[in-house]
Amino acid sequence: MxxxxxxxxxxxxxxxxxxxxxxxxxxxxxxxxxxxxxxxxxxxxxxxxxxxxxxxxxxxxxxxxxxxxxxxxxxxxxxxxxxxxxxxxxxxxxxxxxxxxxxxxxxxxxxxxxxxxxxxxxxxxxxxxxxxxxxxxxxxxxxxxxxxxxxxxxxxxxxxxxxxxxxxxxxxxxxxxxxxxxxxxxxxxxxxxxxxxxxxxxxxxxxxxxxxxxxxxxxxxxxxxxxxNNYTEALKYADLALAENNKLYDWVGYYNTNKAIIDVPNSYTATTSPMGFNYVENYNYRHGITNNLSTENSIPVERAQRFETGDARFISRWKIYTVGAETYYRRTLSGFFNLGGITTVEIYLIKAECLARAGQISDALGVLNTVRKTRILPASYQDISTTDQATALRAIYRTKNNELVNTLIPFADARRLNAEGVYKVSFTKTANGNTYTLSSDSHxxxxxxxxxxxxxxxxxxxxxxxxx
Structure with a gap:
């Protein structure tokens, strides 16, 4: 080639x-x-x-x-x-x-x-x-x-x-x-x-x-x-992986340490990314879209709205910004970003999905909430609790998409779910007075x-x- x-x-x-x-x-x-x-x-x-x-x-x-x-x-x-x-x-x-x-x-x-x-x-x-x-x-x-x-x-x-x-x-x-x-x-x-x-x-x-x-x-x-879609084997190896490393980074602690910088209105002074080579969640590290020491991508307003209220990881990474006719959430972390390797949070959420697929809803939500407690500020945090499988899975997908934003995984997951046909992924947005849609069966x-x-x-x- x-x-x-x-x-x-x-x-x-x-x-x-x-x-x-x-x-x-x-x-x-x-x-x-x-x-x-x-x-x-x-x-x-x-x-x-x-x-x-x-x-x-x-x-x-x-x-x-x-x-x-x-x-x-x-x-x-x-x-x-x-x-x-x-x-x-x-x-x-x-x-x-x-x-x-x-x-x-x-x-x-x-x-x-x-x-x-x-x-x-x-x-x-x-x-x-x-x-x-x-x-x-x-x-x-x-x-x-x-x-x-x-x-x-x-x-x-x-x-x-x-x-x-x-x-x-x-x-x-x-x-x-x-x-x-x-x-x-x-x-x-x-x-x-x-x-x-x-x-x-x-x-x-x-x-x-x-x-x-x-x-x-x-x-x-x-x-x-x-x-x-082999949930039995996926769960088996998720458990084996977590036996090797089950650490989760304390994003609530990161926010509290840096909030004097993060919370300043209209200030975009960068704080240091913890998601580099020594990130405790790493299984292995690989660069993603960001290849060198720099800041990561900014995100659209519509995308920012899909994060949970009080998500310290989100608050620590992006802040709303307007320049001219454009408003978006500007990046505020500087450093290295493991967007191409594998981290423990992905495996926790794979385990949660597999448990939910097997009907073990309480156990699945226990895994999901273990992740969320390290992300959501205490003033906003509540355990997700339900006995409904569909509700549990959608909560898992929401957290996973937010955790792994700007990696391949949300894209791969959406394609998998669209092919399955039960939890289809589609998007709609409005720009310049026009409505745009990405359907679940789009080429x-x-x-x-x-x-x-x-x-x-x-x-x-x-x-x-x-x-x-």
């Missing part, structure tokens, strides 16, 4: 020679280094910007989880199509340039393929140490494929997964590696098998926040099984491949999964 060629050129520029590459790469340029030791290979897992980018901006715009300015909507037709839910827009034609979501994901996959292929033959390490890095690369590769299939293909439905196409599957770092656009079922089977093979070798404690540990493996398994829920991929598919072919 095109990105593999890009990556090969980049690596050549660094003078790196990989065991899986062609013979013409065998001669290492003078002054350059060929990776041979385990430390050489493991360093790729620490390449944060290149191999841990999880850009899902199209999904975030579709959900209106981030604010798009009037200037952006006027100048960027693709952003306008997603943000304003334009059913008539030809998004395929509008994707005339490379898309980070696609290329960064496959760039990471190329690196992880290299490690999986080569690290077991590395030097200066025990077999056990080499197998750990091999397993970590397996999990990260599986995570990238999960993101891709839940962005560019239809959501998983057991009755159709074996007949619908997903994304190209590449398992080699060789720049001439063949690719096959496999079915959704084949890709999910591949993802599950990667994690299954990795689990026995994942360490309980990570080398860094970028390295998946055993808790990450269990948590990701839970995420995948939930997306497949906009599946993103088209960028033209660069379909026109330059490398050693394979790519068929679009949407008509426009």
């Amino acid at each position: 095109k990105n593999i060629y890009k990556k090969a050129a980049f690596l050549l520029a660094l003078g790196l020679t990989f065991a899986s590459c062609e013979n013409y790469l065998d001669d290492v340029p003078k002054g350059s280094k060929s990776p041979t030791t385990l430390a050489d290979y493991e360093a790729f897992l620490r390449d944060e910007y290149t191999n841990h980018r999880v850009n899902i901006i199209g999904a975030s715009l579709l959900l209106n989880d981030q604010y798009a300015t009037l200037a952006t909507l006027s100048s960027d037709r693709l952003t306008n199509a997603n943000y304003m839910w334009d059913e008539n827009a030809d998004r395929i034609a509008l994707k005339v340039s490379d898309e980070t979501t696609f290329y960064a994901s496959y760039q990471g996959i190329s690196t992880f393929n290299l490690l999986i292929e080569s690290v077991l033959n590395s030097t200066k390490a025990t077999e056990e140490e080499k197998r750990v890095v091999w397993a970590e690369a397996k999990v990260l590769r599986a995570m990238n494929y999960f993101n891709l299939v839940n962005f560019y293909a239809d959501t998983y439905v057991a009755s159709t997964a074996a007949t619908k196409l997903s994304v190209p599957l590449i398992t080699s770092a060789n720049i001439n590696a063949p690719s096959k656009q496999v079915t959704i079922q084949e890709l999910y089977d591949f993802i599950l098998n990667d994690v299954k093979e990795a689990l026995p070798y994942l360490p309980k404690v990570s080398q860094t926040a970028l390295h998946p540990n055993l808790g990450t493996g269990y948590a990701f398994y839970s995420r995948v099984y939930l997306q497949m 906009l829920w599946t993103m088209p491949f960028p033209q660069g991929a379909t026109q330059n598919p490398g050693n394979g072919t790519i068929t679009q999964n949407v008509d426009k």
Whole structure:
């Protein structure tokens, strides 16, 4: 694929020679280094910007989880199509340039393929140490494929997964590696098998926040099984993940510590994001839309209204702001944001949904309220209490969408629920006197491949999964 060629050129520029590459790469340029030791290979897992980018901006715009300015909507037709839910827009034609979501994901996959292929033959390490890095690369590769299939293909439905196409599957770092656009079922089977093979070798404690540990493996398994509507397995692995890490961050405490800054009217002085590498909720850390030390996305007024009253996490992150004709909630945190990895709060809420699906409503709400107590200010807090399954599930979904805003998960969940047909997700808004709607069965829920991929598919072919 095109990105593999890009990556090969980049690596050549660094003078790196990989065991899986062609013979013409065998001669290492003078002054350059060929990776041979385990430390050489493991360093790729620490390449944060290149191999841990999880850009899902199209999904975030579709959900209106981030604010798009009037200037952006006027100048960027693709952003306008997603943000304003334009059913008539030809998004395929509008994707005339490379898309980070696609290329960064496959760039990471190329690196992880290299490690999986080569690290077991590395030097200066025990077999056990080499197998750990091999397993970590397996999990990260599986995570990238999960993101891709839940962005560019239809959501998983057991009755159709074996007949619908997903994304190209590449398992080699060789720049001439063949690719096959496999079915959704084949890709999910591949993802599950990667994690299954990795689990026995994942360490309980990570080398860094970028390295998946055993808790990450269990948590990701839970995420995948939930997306497949397998609530029994999702609950099983949620419990295993929470046995490894069940910490929740005290956002009420964060607000109380910083309220002298947060509560100043019309002041947008930033406080420091706690959601970085040392966030207690992390299983593993990966960048999302925000790639560097900076502030996160602002959000629309309509989106802000879906947070609970007294949500300290919301109050600490955004504040209403008006400039000219535009009003939105401006970001007020500065720092790092784990929007691409996995955190404990997601797993708590997966567990809550699985319990509710099994009819264990009281237990499900106990899990949900455990999360909410660390988020909702005491003056506004009340336990959610109901015996109705639908009411409980909607409360769980509301909290989960708010907790994981600007990650892929609300998008993936909405697609899953729309396919199920019971708890459908749709949106309506008014702008400039017009009403806009994103229906639950809209084709906009599946993103088209960028033209660069379909026109330059490398050693394979790519068929679009949407008509426009």
